[in-house]
Amino acid sequence: xxxxxxxxxxxxxxxxxxxxxxxxxxxxxxxxxxxxxxxxxxxxxxxxxxxxxxxxxxxxxxxxxxxxxxxxxxxxxxxxxxxxxxxxxxxxxxxxxxxxxxxxxxxxxxxxx
Amino acid sequence: xxxxxxxxxxxxxxxxxxxxxxxxxxxxxxxxxxxxxxxxxxxxxxxxxxxxxxxxxxxxxxxxxxxxxxxxxxxxxxxxxxxxxxxxxxxxxxxxxxxxxxxxxxxxxxxxxxxxxxx
Numbered sequence: 677x678x679x680x681x682x683x684x685x686x687x688x689x690x691x692x693x694x695x696x697x698x699x700x701x702x703x704x705x706x707x708x709x710x711x712x713x714x715x716x717x718x719x720x721x722x723x724x725x726x727x728x729x730x731x732x733x734x735x736x737x738x739x740x741x742x743x744x745x746x747x748x749x750x751x752x753x754x755x756x757x758x759x760x761x762x763x764x765x766x767x768x769x770x771x772x773x774x775x776x777x778x779x780x781x782x783x784x785x786x787x788x789x
Numbered sequence: 790x791x792x793x794x795x796x797x798x799x800x801x802x803x804x805x806x807x808x809x810x811x812x813x814x815x816x817x818x819x820x821x822x823x824x825x826x827x828x829x830x831x832x833x834x835x836x837x838x839x840x841x842x843x844x845x846x847x848x849x850x851x852x853x854x855x856x857x858x859x860x861x862x863x864x865x866x867x868x869x870x871x872x873x874x875x876x877x878x879x880x881x882x883x884x885x886x887x888x889x890x891x892x893x894x895x896x897x898x899x900x901x902x903x904x905x906x907x908x
Contacts, residue, residue: 680831719793720832720880720899765831774845775887776822777897779831 678703678778680766685783689756697751697783699740699766707768709733709742709749710777714763723751723764756787793900795881801906802871809867810903814883821864822897823856824880825849832880838864839886871907878902 683698701707711723711733724733729744740751749766766780794813802808814821819840824832835854836846840861850856853871858864868875882897 719901720882722896725896767831774837775820775884775895775897776834776837776845777824777832778834781829782831 678707678768678770680768680778680780682766682780682783686786687783688786688788691758691787691789692755693787695751695753695756695760695785697764697766697785699749699751699780701747701749701766701768703747703768703770705770707770709740710767710769711738711740711749711751712765712767712779714765714782716762720765756785758787758789761785761787793881793883793898795879795900795903797903798901799904799906801908803908804873805870807867807869808871808905809865810879810905812864812866812881812883812900814863814881815898816862817885818883818898819861819886820884820895820897821858822882822884823864823866824882826878826880826902827876835866868905871905873907876905876907878904 680701708727710725712720713723714720724735726733726742732741738753740749763782763784765782767777769775769777796811822837823835826832834847835850836856838858841858853869856866880902881900884897885895887895
């Protein structure tokens with residue numbers, strides 16, 4: 677089956693620190709990969725995506741590269757801000773009829789001033 | 790359009806009672822998904838509709854759960870004879886249908902969720 681594994685959290689960083697959140701996956705087909713973010717009190721939002729190997733998704737200073745050889749999609753940001761404090765979910769969707777998402781457990785990021 | 794809306798936002802009920810949640814998707818979206826999220830976990834797929842047809846149900850969706858989308862617009866999720874294990878956040882998402890034969894992905898837009906607490 678399909679599954680997503682995220683590193684254990686929570687993560688606490690100081691403002692302007694470098695961020696890496698690890699994500700690995702297993703999939704029965706050829707997946708598209710996503711990072712979703714949930715800010716306090718808000719719904720899930722798509723942060724970035726990559727649909728094929730070696731693609732790099734990027735948005736709001738965050739980046740993630742689809743690594744087929746290591747089945748990974750790690751999220752990085754060079755300099756985090758307090759406003760980046762949120763829960764981050766890695767997810768996949770295998771191309772096919774339903775496009776349902778399979779999520780990891782999520783990780784809480786807290787950025788202190 | 791203000792995005793996907795869900796009602797109620799919170800529901801507290803006693804074990805054994807029935808509850809119903811509503812989801813209003815983005816108006817032009819023909820796909821609608823239901824997910825369930827328990828504390829400390831990511832969302833898990835429950836079921837999805839394309840227009841009014843329910844095309845897939847997860848094994849997580851026991852016989853006590855039923856979902857409808859009668860006119861291909863809003864959807865309802867009903868839980869009968871609720872149990873404490875049903876306590877969770879129920880999320881709705883909507884999207885357009887990807888082009889046939891393509892590997893494209895149409896973004897799923899999520900609502901704020903309905904938090905169910907079963908006492």
